[in-house]
Amino acid sequence: MKSxxxxxxxxxxxxxxxxxxxxxxxxxxxxxxxxxxxxxxxxQLSENGLMSFIPDNMRWHFSSANKLFKAHKHDINNxxxxxxxxxxxxxxxxxxxxxxxxxxxxxxxxxxxxxxxVDIFVDKSDLSIAEGMLRLNGWINNDIDEHDxxxxxxxxxxxxxxxxxxxxxxxxxxxxxxxxxxxIKLNSDLLLDRVVNSSSGIKTLSPMDKILHSSAHLxxxxxxxHGFRDIHDLYLxxxxxxLDNPDFIDDLIGRxxxxxxxxxxxxxxxxxxxxxxxxxxxxxxxxxxQKIPTTIITDIVFRMFLRVLCPEPSKLSSFRYKxxxxxxxxxxxxxxxxxxxxxxxxxxxxxxxxxxxxxxxxELENNPN
Amino acid sequence: xxxKELPKKEMQALLSGDGLSxxxxxxxxxxxxxxxxxxxxxxxxxxxxxxxxxxxxxxNVSIKxxxxxxxxxxxxxxxxxxxxxxxxxxxxxxxxxxxEWGLNWCVTNHSHQYLVIHAAVVEKNGYALILxxxxxxxxxxxxxxxxxxxxxxxxxxxxxxxxxxxxxxxANPRPISLKNQSIDIVKGISDVTRFSPVVKDTIKGSVAHxxxxxxxxxxxxxPASPCLVVYPKYQKxxxxxIQELSSGESFIRLADHSFNYSILGLEGFKALSALHDRxxxxxxxxxxxxxxxxxLMDSLLPS
Numbered sequence: 126m127k128s129x130x131x132x133x134x135x136x137x138x139x140x141x142x143x144x145x146x147x148x149x150x151x152x153x154x155x156x157x158x159x160x161x162x163x164x165x166x167x168x169q170l171s172e173n174g175l176m177s178f179i180p181d182n183m184r185w186h187f188s189s190a191n192k193l194f195k196a197h198k199h200d201i202n203n204x205x206x207x208x209x210x211x212x213x214x215x216x217x218x219x220x221x222x223x224x225x226x227x228x229x230x231x232x233x234x235x236x237x238x239x240x241x242x243v244d245i246f247v248d249k250s251d252l253s254i255a256e257g258m259l260r261l262n263g264w265i266n267n268d269i270d271e272h273d274x275x276x277x278x279x280x281x282x283x284x285x286x287x288x289x290x291x292x293x294x295x296x297x298x299x300x301x302x303x304x305x306x307x308x309i310k311l312n313s314d315l316l317l318d319r320v321v322n323s324s325s326g327i328k329t330l331s332p333m334d335k336i337l338h339s340s341a342h343l344x345x346x347x348x349x350x351h352g353f354r355d356i357h358d359l360y361l362x363x364x365x366x367x368l369d370n371p372d373f374i375d376d377l378i379g380r381x382x383x384x385x386x387x388x389x390x391x392x393x394x395x396x397x398x399x400x401x402x403x404x405x406x407x408x409x410x411x412x413x414x415q416k417i418p419t420t421i422i423t424d425i426v427f428r429m430f431l432r433v434l435c436p437e438p439s440k441l442s443s444f445r446y447k448x449x450x451x452x453x454x455x456x457x458x459x460x461x462x463x464x465x466x467x468x469x470x471x472x473x474x475x476x477x478x479x480x481x482x483x484x485x486x487x488e489l490e491n492n493p494n
Numbered sequence: 495x496x497x498k499e500l501p502k503k504e505m506q507a508l509l510s511g512d513g514l515s516x517x518x519x520x521x522x523x524x525x526x527x528x529x530x531x532x533x534x535x536x537x538x539x540x541x542x543x544x545x546x547x548x549x550x551x552x553x554n555v556s557i558k559x560x561x562x563x564x565x566x567x568x569x570x571x572x573x574x575x576x577x578x579x580x581x582x583x584x585x586x587x588x589x590x591x592x593x594e595w596g597l598n599w600c601v602t603n604h605s606h607q608y609l610v611i612h613a614a615v616v617e618k619n620g621y622a623l624i625l626x627x628x629x630x631x632x633x634x635x636x637x638x639x640x641x642x643x644x645x646x647x648x649x650x651x652x653x654x655x656x657x658x659x660x661x662x663x664x665a666n667p668r669p670i671s672l673k674n675q676s677i678d679i680v681k682g683i684s685d686v687t688r689f690s691p692v693v694k695d696t697i698k699g700s701v702a703h704x705x706x707x708x709x710x711x712x713x714x715x716x717p718a719s720p721c722l723v724v725y726p727k728y729q730k731x732x733x734x735x736i737q738e739l740s741s742g743e744s745f746i747r748l749a750d751h752s753f754n755y756s757i758l759g760l761e762g763f764k765a766l767s768a769l770h771d772r773x774x775x776x777x778x779x780x781x782x783x784x785x786x787x788x789x790l791m792d793s794l795l796p797s
Binding site for chain 2: 147148150151152154155156158159182183185186188189190192193195196199438439441442
């Protein structure tokens with residue numbers, strides 16, 4: 126078995142663990158750490174009754190991660206309550222997105238998933254009241270400079286992150302469901318038409334929209350620190366819903382067409398087939414491909430996605446990995462901003478931000494307390 | 495085989511190639527690095543540590559020198575844990591302290607099978623003495639003195655590892671980290687050849703490391719029974735005194751000093767409760783007179 130495929134092979138078919146050598150399990154542990162999926166691997170092992178295949182002296186990596194996950198889930202559930210309570214007074218009921226939404230909907234992919242921010246969406250007309258209510262209830266801004274503040278407000282789909290002083294958990298308040306991209310037309314407002322209520326009355330996106338929304342973030346944000354985790358989340362969401370509904374993929378393609386998410390779904394499904402061998406008829410992907418203006422660039426971008434979504438830590442320092450990462454970062458901004466704003470922004474990030482950070486570190490060194 | 499017995503060439507080849515595996519405390523580490531001070535530091539301070547060749551390591555880490563333009567202008571050292579960069583890079587001359595801080599991070603962030611507390615801990619006659627303390631409290635100096643002069647066995651100078659039943663303290667003997675004035679004080683009471691060079695101007699001031707005694711390394715598998723918790727507080731020119739602390743007070747302080755009490759939840763509470771059923775707790779303000787401190791600590795032990 127190729128060593129850089131070990132985590133992927135395990136996630137595709139956890140029962141393979143029975144055939145792994147001790148060295149291969151060591152490799153699985155390394156890739157689990159590298160991708161932040163140690164607790165996810167724990168959940169797949171314990172769900173399938175496979176823990177006994179992990180040697181005694183290695184099991185603690187996974188069980189420790191699971192303890193961290195359980196504490197994290199507990200904290201996030203409390204945070205969800207705090208947020209809904211804070212906004213209830215203004216009659217705002219936010220839509221929870223991504224990681225928090227997976228917990229609320231009890232999706233399989235919430236198992237073993239660790240994340241730092243809770244993401245919520247509120248209608249743009251409620252935004253300033255929501256922000257005010259959160260501030261009133263103990264949320265504050267992190268340190269942020271003027272440039273970043275302006276960048277967030279004008280060019281992002283969210284306001285600068287707020288942090289809860291009691292729990293130290295950050296909340297990202299979105300007023301648009303996807304980045305405000307100027308080069309792909311997305312009808313993201315339509316995502317709100319099918320919002321679902323959980324048993325406790327908390328709102329999340331519908332199953333299909335959740336997949337489209339998470340794919341859009343993974344493939345447009347230009348950051349891949351948790352890319353492999355996110356692509357595996359999507360794999361688990363797809364397999365979970367495909368099991369419930371044999372026509373799920375067709376419906377999903379239809380929904381993507383309604384919203385203008387064809388390109389995003391095309392990349393997402395193709396990556397699932399390529400990485401996890403997800404069982405989708407290739408004809409369906411081909412049909413989806415006809416709907417989008419594919420060029421040689423589409424294929425190159427796909428190759429770059431594959432490269433940055435690799436779970437093997439030793440590949441992270443390779444030239445090809447770094448180049449792909451850099452080009453995808455540029456691409457995400459290119460999609461977002463017109464050129465005359467993009468170039469000053471990237472120059473600011475490349476020159477002024479490191480300088481300011483260095484100054485901050487220097488100050489910290491001179492005055493450690 | 496211990497690292498000292500490994501030929502220099504072979505050790506360098508491993509470090510700059512696939513990685514050098516060795517025992518660091520109770521954990522196994524596989525380290526990759528192309529930095530000379532890392533090679534020197536590991537060869538010297540981990541010289542008596544067991545070299546490992548077979549099984550996969552607990553922690554795979556590397557310390558990398560910056561590349562590109564940064565390799566020439568103010569070069570940096572970056573700590574990596576399986577490709578993850580938990581810290582901002584530090585100046586190249588701080589590479590070895592960075593490795594030590596990085597290895598502490600590995601333990602405190604991933605070992606929730608234990609309750610881990612920020613405290614020095616030493617053992618005598620099977621009894622463990624835990625020394626929690628803020629930076630500047632003199633806990634590392636006291637710990638080094640107990641180990642170098644007082645006949646105590648070093649379990650750890652930084653991380654006290656408690657089993658979740660609260661009944662055992664596990665040894666994690668690694669080099670003792672000393673800062674600022676304590677470097678010269680401890681050099682005065684032990685063999686100076688066992689010290690690393692002093693690294694100045696780190697975020698914690700001047701830092702040096704002292705080899706863990708061989709007897710500690712050889713007995714890393716032997717746990718100790720919790721017996722004493724002493725909160726040291728160094729104050730220049732004070733009249734030293736010791737006073738008993740209620741277990742309730744100590745419980746709260748130790749929870750506060752722990753890295754993963756809140757992650758462990760009920761398990762953490764039970765571990766600390768069980769621990770406090772067994773220990774006597776004291777607050778100890780001292781003027782830096784180590785001889786007096788050593789005989790006082792001995793007098794607290796059960797006879």
